[in-house]
Amino acid sequence: MTLWRLEWARLIRTRRLLALFGAYLFFGLTGPFSARYLSDILSQISTPGVEIKLPDPVAADGIAQFISNASQIGLLVVVLVAASALALDARREMAIFLRTRVSGTHAIVLPAYTATTVVAATSLLAGALAAWYETAVLIGNLPVLRLLLGIGLGFLHLAFVVAVVAFVANLVRGVLATAGVTLVVLILMSLLANFGSLGRWLPSALSSAMAALVRDTEPGVFLPAAIVAVLATVALLFGAIWLGGRREV
Amino acid sequence: MIIESTALTKRYGRHTALDGVDLSIARGSTYGLVGPNGAGKTTLLAILAGLRRPTGGRLDIDARPGKVALLPDTPQFENWLTGREVVDLSRNLVAPHLPATRVDEVLHEAGLSDAAGRAVGGYSRGMLQRLGIAATVVGEPEVLLLDEPASALDPAGRREVLSLIAGLRGRATVLMSSHILGDVQEVCDTIGIMRTGRVLFQGTLQSLLAGRTKPAYLVRLRGDAGPVAEKLRAQTWVTGVDVQPPGQLRIIVDDLDLAEQHLAGVLANSALPVISMTPEAADLEAVFLELTS
Secondary structure, three states, X not given: OOHHHHHHHHHHHOOHHHHHXXXXXXXXXXXXXXXXXXXXXXXXXXXXXXXXXXXXXXXXXXXXXXXXXXXXHHHHHHHHHHHHHHOOOOOHHHHHHHHOOOOOOHHHHHHHHHHHHXXXXXXXXXXXXXXXXXXXXXXXXXOHHHHHHHHHHXXXXXXXXXXXXXXXXXXXXXXXXXXXXXXHHHHHHHHHOXXXXXXXXXXXXXXXXXXXXXXXXXXXXXXXXXXXXXHXXXXXXXXXXXXXXXXXX | OOEEEXXXXXXXXXXXXXXXXXXXXXXXXXXXXXXXXXXXXXXXXXHHOOOOOOOEEEEEEOOOXXXXXXXOOOOOOOOOOEHHHHHHHHHHHHOOOOOOHHHHHHHHHOOOOOOOOOEHHHOOHHHHHHHHHHHHHOOOOXXXXXXXOOOOOOHHHHHHHHHHHHOOOOOOEEEEEEOOHHHHHHXXXXXXXXXXXXXXXXXXXXXXXXXXXXXXXXXXXXXXXXXXXXXXXXXXXXXXXXXXXXXXXXXXXXXXXXXXXXXXXXXXXXXXXEEEEEEOOOOHHHHHHXXXX
């Protein structure tokens, strides 16, 4: 048993992997479906005599519907799963077990970060592929290259989010505190995105890149956010390792 | 000395957890660190394990990197790992060069061979403690720091854990903190007594006990011991008598030889049945209370 295997075992045996895959797959399957039949669904539940008319769905709506759910509920699941893996000092006894057996905090943080990020990204991929397939069947074809680029930018966003969790986990103790502070940071970032052109530079812009790209938004729009996300991810991981090394247990 | 500290200090804001601790632990010894709650034992162990940084003073540990192991008072592991996986993870982290058979070896020593394949979420407290010891010794540490290793266990669990610790003698230097003095007296050859962040005494158990208690006899009588106490107080070799109901007397004497000659006679003349009569043995508890109160 190594720390890498420990993290995989954590994801599999505690069903966290199932939760991540389940969340993204669910939204991947239901997003295009609800986009296609939203008009019919609303007609069924509306007051008799009231007619609701929506424009005919286009292929991009299937992905937009998937992303709008995945970027909220999906991200919440990612944050909770990441917090449970990265809040290594949440239980002092477990922290002592690991910390007294490794040469530095990086040996604990990096496997937990990598495993969580890979599984989160794979879940996003699975959800996106499901949404792609269902959109193609129910609504129409999507621009493949743009969709793939959007998925790649989604990976970057998830890598950034998990890095935020890793950093916060070494600032506060406890899984809930870590998840809570991370969510506050992400919400603040979404609010800041409304101020002028700042939003272009914030990694949160990447969360909806997939939906925007399949709607003909130019890929270059997301370049600043992608650069910031990469740099911030690296900085946050270094920060997490540095803070973790300084923390007393 | 494998561990030596000089004026080791640890402060948390205005609270001083360790106040100039001078510690000397000989290689191969089993050192018992005793003290009331809040004495600084856990802080000291955490500093020795590298989990906390001292505020001041000097600390020298003559052990190779990764060869100082700490076992917390209530070890916990991921509930979904098996006992074997916990010990194997520990082996992989601290001594990957050791063969995997070493894992089963230490699990067997800890009496956990049958439970090795079970998830640790189903282990009892005693089993977790033994698993903790197995996961600690698997890497063949030079220094083993045990924080209250038996304090949370039932008598049977305590016995098992103390036997395991006693079995480590000669294989590693053991520093064990406890507030159960009997445990320390049973397995340790050297003792350090702490109070409010200071080491009040350190040395062998014999040197701690030597000359610290007054010569005294403990007598139990059937019936009212009051009149007998009066008779004893009239004896020239008796310096004091404490009456402790029911029928117990603690007789402090200035000369044990005279007491041996005359005490039985005085008791015989009292006409009360004598249940027991024994010289008071110096024990760690009495000395501990004397030093820490």
